[in-house]
Amino acid sequence: MSSTSRLDPRIQRTRAAIVTAFQELLSERGLRPLTIQDIAEQAGVNRVTFYAHYRDKYDLFGQLIHAHLDATLTEQVRRPLHLDATGLRDLLTALCVFMTQVYDQCHVHDDEMEVHIERQVHEQVTVWVHEALSLRQQQPNSRVISRDMVTTMIVSGLYTAASGWGRRASGPVLDRYVAEAMVFLAGGLAASGFGAPDRRPPP
Structure with missing residues (x-):
């Protein structure tokens, strides 16, 4: 209960x-x-x-955004996240759906809303991505780059792409938009060297 x-x-x-x-x-x-x-x-x-x-209106807004995003991710993305091309695409698609719903429900947008939405998305998605990266090994001979840095860059890229989709009045269908964004997101993940098979704990 x-x-x-x-x-x-x-x-x-x-x-x-x-x-x-x-x-x-x-x-x-x-x-x-x-x-x-x-x-x-x-x-x-x-x-x-x-x-x-x-506490204040920001506390209320943050709780609503957190609950909405959590429900969207839980429904559309398997956890623990598989941080491969498929998992990354599923995560981006879910975020695009979330941002579209937020923009559709809030007909008036201002800077304060943007700041709090971005903060909630970054906080929650960072947990998902960092958890997924903890299950991956960096490939030998890759340039040294920390998991924290990879997490930061991936989450920033995901939010930027999803926010861009949420603001669009017209344009390509979602699948095509996500495919275009994935060129850069998947490429960045591959370049980081964290492309080895998942280090999954034993059942």
Whole structure:
């Protein structure tokens, strides 16, 4: 049983009202101009009640983005991630789908939203990629490059490509877009030397 399901029904209803109000206002106005008073009034609660559940609007936004991204990755990408061409393509495709949904749901975008979305994506995807790299051996005679550096470059490339797809009003279909981005992402992974078979722990 999850912690959410153990919550008092009144608390669940209050949080649901706050989340719904926040999502409606976010779609209409973007993140920057929203105040706690705006959210509380829309939800039918007072500011004290809001602060009983969330530190501020950024905490609420971050939790929503985290949950949405986690659900998308869990549904579309096998874990532990196979950091080969197929696994990398699956991860990028899932991120493109996620970014499209975020941009579709939030009709007004601002710099503050971008910063918090990027932070959440980097934090969560870094865990997936670093975990996958820990199961790989760097090929002999490769140039010395740390797993941390490889993780940073791959995650940055994934986010840049997925964010670019999310902003597109038109263009190639997703499969073609991902195939084009994979030329650089898979090439960078191969150049790092982390292309040996997975070091999978025994069952």
